[in-house]
Amino acid sequence: MITYLLRQASRALTTLLIVLVIAFGLTRVAYRDPAAVLAPRNADQRTLDGITRALRLDEPWYLQLWHYLYRGPDIQGAEMGLFHWPPALGYSFRQQRPVTELILEKIPATLSLALGAVVIWMALSLLFGVIAARRRDTWVDHGLSVFSYTGLSVPTFLTGILLAYFLYFKLSTYGIRWFPGGGYVPLAEDPFQWARHLLLPWLTIAIAEIGVFQRVVRANMLDVLGADYIRTARAKGVSERRVHFDHALGAALNPVITLGGLELAALMGGAIVTEQIFGLDGVGRLAVEAAVGGDFPVVIGTTILASAVFVVSTFVVDVITRLRDPSGAT
């Protein structure tokens, strides 16, 4: 077990390190022409020289890599470098602020979005998947599979706009204002408003994911239901409901956890689109605005963060799966 953990951890660390070096390579490409990707619009030569000096662009690349990874020179009073606490993800000369600070401000919205969406999609896909498996080849099963196909075939951005159109715009023309069209209210300020504002964005992300997961749950359930110990349980007179929910579901859950971790880690893409549609002030929107406006340090900072989240969560998922099933059969 311990060797397994160490091996997985070293693999995750290697991946992370390579990711960081690639990100560094991208910044090197970007910093070749600071005027295009770093400086504020219409910056004069003095500002450009200042940026070159602040980033030590005149030093050789290995020194720069060292600054980037370990500890860079301060830029306008902000500490730089990834491996100290808190890690500095760069400096936005456009906004005159460290990227870490910009991102930290936006994280609550994105985190609320992601976690709420996961809760909804897991709960609904487990429910739908189990029902579909129980009522295999009936109209319930077929109906759920049509739902899953539709969810899969509609891109997130279209789902979001349609939800906003029907549940916000159409309803409010009839005077029903259950769902706001956008905006974010911090949880600490007003939990009810927080959930009310996030409900449509949560559904937007969840619908696409339910399409995938419901099918995985159903397939696994059918697999497990054919196993010997289920037959034994049935023979012992365990009720059909308990067979499904207690015995089979537990075993069918492993692949769901693995896939769930991967999807959660890759959620950033869906979050970006959803934040854009519902005007949520999150990390995704920050990244899109920076990309369109050409504020490179912010974009690469977000990329590094998202990759790090991905690597760490795949590691955690690996470990959880292994703990649930130490034989390593999955």
Next chain:
Amino acid sequence: MSSPLTRPGRFPVLRDILREPSARIGLVLVGAVVLAALLAPVAAALTGHGPNQQFRAEALTETGLPTGPNGDFWFGADGNGRDVLVRTLYGARISLLVGIPATTLALLIGTAVGLVAGFFPGRTDRLLSLGTDVALSFPFVVTALSLVALNKGGDGRPLLNPVVLVIIVISLFAWTAFARLVRNLVVVLRERPFVEAALSLGASRRRVVVREILPNVLPVVVVYWAVQLPVNIMLEATLSFLGVGVQAPTASWGSMIAEAQRSSLYQVQPWFLLGPGIAMFVTVLGFNTISSGVRNVLDPG
């Protein structure tokens, strides 16, 4: 996944697939989309509306709102007085023009990496798997954003044609799926008697990979190509929706939907949203139905 390998030939599989009802429905849907892409210039010629031509006088009301569907503009107009139907048809071209090369490029890279990784266990395999891990750990949309942000010269103009960039960015991500698939197939094939036989007869490893293993992997990979294509079409649409993909005024479903949403014009002219939206849905649904039909044939049960 191994069942096609045990079948006697490739063509019976193809016939079974064509008999599968859901594969048929999917083929009809996809055929319609391809036809739409091919016939886009015909529609433009018939209506006399170019894809980027603006008809402000005819298609916008006095307040500047686009008109809905009528005899002249079947799907109505967009905020600039352009024909939504014609633009939707041209959007099919962009979807296929980006999706097909990106998926094909991904197939080539992924198959090459997968063949090598599967055939040479040990260090080569570990190294290539690490490369796949690294590529997978860059989240697509965010990384695409930073690559697009890099595509800027000193004068603020793009260095590379945005369509080409989108193709490259998508294939940079999509190859990993092919690599994993091919590697796992090759690992199984490598132990098969006919490979051992060829090796012991003194055939070079390169010859074995190209002559013995590749033909067995190829049918599965080609089927998988059709599975991946709609995914990549969606990625293109997502990037264009975010404003970092295909650039205006070129018609792309993603950017049309973004425009309808940003200007809220779909609330007065729903076809502005529905045209590209339905087209997108039909395309992806078509490919998904084909692939589920193919799965039913290859792996029944």
